Amino acid sequence: MRVAVIGLxxxxxxxxxxxxxxxxxxxxxxxxxxKAHQExxxxxGFVDECMSLESAVKNVExxxxxxxxxxxxxxxxxxxxxVEDQIVIDVGSTKAEIIEQISTHPKRASYVAxxxxxxxxxSGPHAAISGLFTNKFVVICNHQDSDPGKFxxxxxxxxxxxxxxxxxxxxxxxxxxxxxxxxSHISSFALAITVLNKEEDExxxxxxxxxxxxxxxxxxKSSPATWVPIFxxxxxxxxxxxxxxxxxxxxxxxxxxxxxxxxxxDMVCEANKIKKILK
Amino acid sequence: MRVAVIGLxxxxxxxxxxxxxxxxxxxxxxxxxxKAHQExxxxxGFVDECMSLESAVKNVExxxxxxxxxxxxxxxxxxxxxVEDQIVIDVGSTKAEIIEQISTHPKRASYVAxxxxxxxxxSGPHAAISGLFTNKFVVICNHQDSDPGKFxxxxxxxxxxxxxxxxxxxxxxxxxxxxxxxxSHISSFALAITVLNKEEDExxxxxxxxxxxxxxxxxxKSSPATWVPIFxxxxxxxxxxxxxxxxxxxxxxxxxxxxxxxxxxDMVCEANKIKKILK
Numbered sequence: 170m171r172v173a174v175i176g177l178x179x180x181x182x183x184x185x186x187x188x189x190x191x192x193x194x195x196x197x198x199x200x201x202x203x204k205a206h207q208e209x210x211x212x213x214g215f216v217d218e219c220m221s222l223e224s225a226v227k228n229v230e231x232x233x234x235x236x237x238x239x240x241x242x243x244x245x246x247x248x249x250x251x252v253e254d255q256i257v258i259d260v261g262s263t264k265a266e267i268i269e270q271i272s273t274h275p276k277r278a279s280y281v282a283x284x285x286x287x288x289x290x291x292s293g294p295h296a297a298i299s300g301l302f303t304n305k306f307v308v309i310c311n312h313q314d315s316d317p318g319k320f321x322x323x324x325x326x327x328x329x330x331x332x333x334x335x336x337x338x339x340x341x342x343x344x345x346x347x348x349x350x351x352x353s354h355i356s357s358f359a360l361a362i363t364v365l366n367k368e369e370d371e372x373x374x375x376x377x378x379x380x381x382x383x384x385x386x387x388x389x390k391s392s393p394a395t396w397v398p399i400f401x402x403x404x405x406x407x408x409x410x411x412x413x414x415x416x417x418x419x420x421x422x423x424x425x426x427x428x429x430x431x432x433x434x435d436m437v438c439e440a441n442k443i444k445k446i447l448k
Numbered sequence: 449m450r451v452a453v454i455g456l457x458x459x460x461x462x463x464x465x466x467x468x469x470x471x472x473x474x475x476x477x478x479x480x481x482x483k484a485h486q487e488x489x490x491x492x493g494f495v496d497e498c499m500s501l502e503s504a505v506k507n508v509e510x511x512x513x514x515x516x517x518x519x520x521x522x523x524x525x526x527x528x529x530x531v532e533d534q535i536v537i538d539v540g541s542t543k544a545e546i547i548e549q550i551s552t553h554p555k556r557a558s559y560v561a562x563x564x565x566x567x568x569x570x571s572g573p574h575a576a577i578s579g580l581f582t583n584k585f586v587v588i589c590n591h592q593d594s595d596p597g598k599f600x601x602x603x604x605x606x607x608x609x610x611x612x613x614x615x616x617x618x619x620x621x622x623x624x625x626x627x628x629x630x631x632s633h634i635s636s637f638a639l640a641i642t643v644l645n646k647e648e649d650e651x652x653x654x655x656x657x658x659x660x661x662x663x664x665x666x667x668x669k670s671s672p673a674t675w676v677p678i679f680x681x682x683x684x685x686x687x688x689x690x691x692x693x694x695x696x697x698x699x700x701x702x703x704x705x706x707x708x709x710x711x712x713x714d715m716v717c718e719a720n721k722i723k724k725i726l727k
Contacts, residue, residue, distance in 0.1 A: 286656060286658050287658065287659065288658065288659070288660065289659075290660075305658075305659075306655055306656060308656065335652075335655060335656070342656075344650075345650070345653050345656045346656060348642070348643050348646050348653060349643060349653060349654065349656045349657040349658060349661045350656070350657075350658045350660055350661055352639065352642065352643075353639065353658075353660050353661045353663075353664040353665070354660065355697070355700050356635055356639055356664055356697075357664060357719070358700070358715065358716055358719035359693060359696040359697045359700060359719075360631065360632065360635055360693065361718075361719040361720075361721070361722040362696045362715065362718050362719050363627070363631065363689065363692050363693045363696050364627050364628060364631075364722075365718070365719075365721055365722065366692065366696075367627050367689075367692075371623075371624070374624050374627060374628060375628065375725045376585055376614060377565060377585060377587065377614070377621075377624045377625060377628045377629070378628040378629075378725065378726075379565050379566065379567065379584075379628060379629045379632075380566065380567070380568075380584075381567065381569075381629055381632050381633065381666075381667050382628045382629055382632045383726055384632075384663045384664070384666055384667070385632040385635055385636060385663070385664050385666075385667060386632070386722055386726060387660075387663055387664075387726065388660050388663070388664060389719040389720065389722045390720060390722060390723050390726065391716075391720075392720075393713050393716040393717055393720070396716060397709055397712055397713045397716060400704065400709075400712060401707075401709050401712075404704055404707070407704060408701065408704050408705065410642065410646075411697065411700065411701050411704070412701070413642050413645065413646075414638060414639065414642045414697070415694060415697050415698065415701065417638040417641045417642050417645075418634070418635075418638045418690065418693070418694055418697070419694065421634050421637070421638060421690065422687065422690050422691070422694065425679065425683055425686065425687050425690070426687065428680075428683070430676055430679075430680050433676055433679060433680075434672050434676045436637065436641065437637055437670075437672040437675060437676060438672055439640075439641055439644070440636070440637035440638070440640040440641050440644075440668040441640075441668065441669060441670075441671075441672070442640070442644055443640040443643075443644065443665055443668045443669060444669050446654045446657065447657075447662055447665060447666065447669065
């Protein structure tokens with residue numbers, strides 16, 4: 170199949186790298202505003218050539234939109250304006266606002282809303298890795314609004330990529346990812362800032378940084394171009410989780426203030442229940 | 449050299465496993481309240497035999513105290529009561545309170561206060577792994593209060609283990625670890641609780657948990673027996689960092705409330721500066 174990918178970064182690049190390797194894509198056309206990203210994607214070998222969006226859409230059967238979430242709905246709409254029988258998917262981390270903005274497009278049925286749940290803290294064409302999605306979950310949202318044949322093809326594509334499929338309504342998806350992805354990023358960003366502020370006063374503090382610190386702060390390297398639009402689109406859900414998270418941290422604080430170590434111990438035991446999830 | 453290790457968990461076990469492998473320890477005696485841990489440590493092969501504390505001290509040249517930090521000062525004091533020319537070290541994650549409580553002991557000079565900075569979220573004899581400390585930092589605190597010959601031996605031991613040495617006063621050490629280790633644990637505990645609370649209302653939320661979530665919440669599996677005493681001993685420093693961390697999270701919250709995405713973007717860029725530390 171001929172595939173176009175719009176946005177040659179971590180997610181788009183990793184998608185087509187994988188689709189090529191499993192033989193799903195035999196030709197890949199790249200679309201990106203950045204000339205440097207276009208050249209890099211060709212050099213790295215995960216796209217065959219780069220074109221304008223218009224030319225790319227005409228030359229392929231499947232278009233993958235992998236740009237920051239605040240640009241997805243307008244790009245999907247532009248692609249839908251051009252398609253005949255092609256399939257358009259997006260791979261953004263938020264779904265409700267994007268789907269809402271596409272909902273009245275006459276070609277809505279040609280679009281399948283997806284979120285392959287994998288990533289790293291790196292960005293750009295160099296960050297693309299094949300195998301990123303293997304054994305991970307992909308959520309397909311509101312598929313009843315997509316053409317059944319097109320939905321089946323997308324479903325089959327993700328299965329061939331080795332992904333586990335889940336089907337959700339967009340609102341449920343956005344609530345859940347606020348809890349299991351977006352809050353982790355805010356927490357990491359905030360931890361990084363807390364420690365960097367301290368470093369301004371005291372040298373050499375990072376020599377003591379332990380492996381635990383590295384793992385909790387790893388996500389703080391994530392790109393603002395990707396993540397700020399995610400928080401913007403998922404603002405209400407993120408605010409709800411953030412309020413709860415600050416409230417739990419305040420409970421830890423109160424138990425320290427009051428030297429209530431029994432309470433502190435009980436809360437750590439409560440947190441330990443995460444073992445049933447994280448093996 | 450004959451070595452005794454008091455406390456057969458992650459840190460004590462990993463220490464003697466390593467000391468044996470590099471040929472520093474040719475006999476290892478274990479001391480632990482738990483009969484099960486004693487047997488496991490012998491089965492796993494990192495101690496030769498187990499004894500009472502009194503017998504162990506008489507039969508070795510070096511004693512390593514690797515118990516939870518709230519028990520270290522009284523155990524070190526008991527060991528110092530028994531030593532003639534032996535060396536006693538502890539490997540606890542806090543230092544100021546322990547050193548203060550040992551400061552007036554007549555054998556204070558036989559004790560060297562250390563903190564090899566490595567760990568995992570697991571605990572008990574099974575968690576012990578050789579190589580845990582390779583290329584990590586070890587902090588030796590207030591070494592001017594230790595006998596110079598004994599200090600030199602401990603320094604040499606850590607160098608042979610492949611560790612990088614730092615020398616700090618206990619108070620500076622405790623402040624720094626609050627920033628680069630202890631706050632990461634509270635943050636993980638709180639994230640785990642936040643998401644587990646949500647799970648009570650909504651099933652299947654964890655199916656969406658991404659790799660980012662796993663890395664930020666990994667530390668939430670850490671043992672309360674190890675960690676609650678650390679927070680108790682380092683309460684004042686941890687409270688200071690926790691207040692700052694909650695304040696930074698509140699800034700993220702305010703910028704979302706006010707839809708001030710420019711401010712949010714600037715804060716993410718600020719957090720990204722952690723790249724200079726975490727490669």
